[in-house]
Amino acid sequence: MGYVKEKGLALKEAFILLLSSWFGVGRLPLAPGTWGTLGAVPPVLIISYFGPVPAVISLAVIIPLAVWTSGISQKLLGKDDPPEVVIDEVAGYFVAVFLLPFSWWSFIPGFLLFRIFDILKPFPIRMIHKKVKGGIGICLDDIAAGVYANIGVRIVIGVIGNG
Numbered sequence: 001m002g003y004v005k006e007k008g009l010a011l012k013e014a015f016i017l018l019l020s021s022w023f024g025v026g027r028l029p030l031a032p033g034t035w036g037t038l039g040a041v042p043p044v045l046i047i048s049y050f051g052p053v054p055a056v057i058s059l060a061v062i063i064p065l066a067v068w069t070s071g072i073s074q075k076l077l078g079k080d081d082p083p084e085v086v087i088d089e090v091a092g093y094f095v096a097v098f099l100l101p102f103s104w105w106s107f108i109p110g111f112l113l114f115r116i117f118d119i120l121k122p123f124p125i126r127m128i129h130k131k132v133k134g135g136i137g138i139c140l141d142d143i144a145a146g147v148y149a150n151i152g153v154r155i156v157i158g159v160i161g162n163g
Contacts, residue, residue: 013076019065019087020073026086034115036086040093041107048102059094063143066091071135081129081138088142092118095146100153109156113149118142 009017018024025039026032047058066087073085096114100106121129121141125148129141 009076013072016069016072017076020069020085022086022090026084032083032086033089033118036089037093037111037115037118039086040090041111044094044097045107048097048100048107052099055099059098062087062091062094063139066139067135069135070138074135074138080133085138088139089114089118091139092142092146092149095143096149096153098146098150100150101157105157105161106153109153110149113152114145117145117148117152121145122148 021027022036022039025035028035043058047054069087070085074080074082077084093111093114097106097110100110117125118141125141125144128144129137131137132140
């Protein structure tokens with residue numbers, strides 16, 4: 001990984017940067033948040049297939065992991081909310097489709113709504129993004145966008161059905 005050579009990092013620090021960039025996905029050019037969200041789709045599909053217990057466990061793991069790695073990565077990279085840190089989008093997408101029916105009617109609208117809310121940052125997401133700092137700040141706005149997206153998908157499914 002380029003971080004080790006670029007920054008002369010120890011293995012632990014390089015591993016944290018690897019996780020926070022979601023295994024390098026956050027280093028892809030253009031729209032790293034969208035790439036990060038796309039990188040969350042395969043594990044979400046696999047976990048969702050197995051039902052609610054793995055979904056709950058995975059969410060209980062990914063959110064603290066995202067907060068921890070984002071906070072350390074922010075310090076290592078010397079930037080507030082570094083664009084290559086996309087584990088926050090991963091956690092947000094996990095929230096966006098949390099306990100929704102296992103179908104494309106959940107995952108595609110969840111993806112689209114999550115990206116819309118993450119980019120536009122409607123109230124109070126923009127306020128969270130501006131005021132809360134560190135790893136919690138990096139992740140909390142994405143988690144809030146995920147909550148909005150989850151509610152939106154539930155409304156869509158309620159209106160048009162589950163396909």
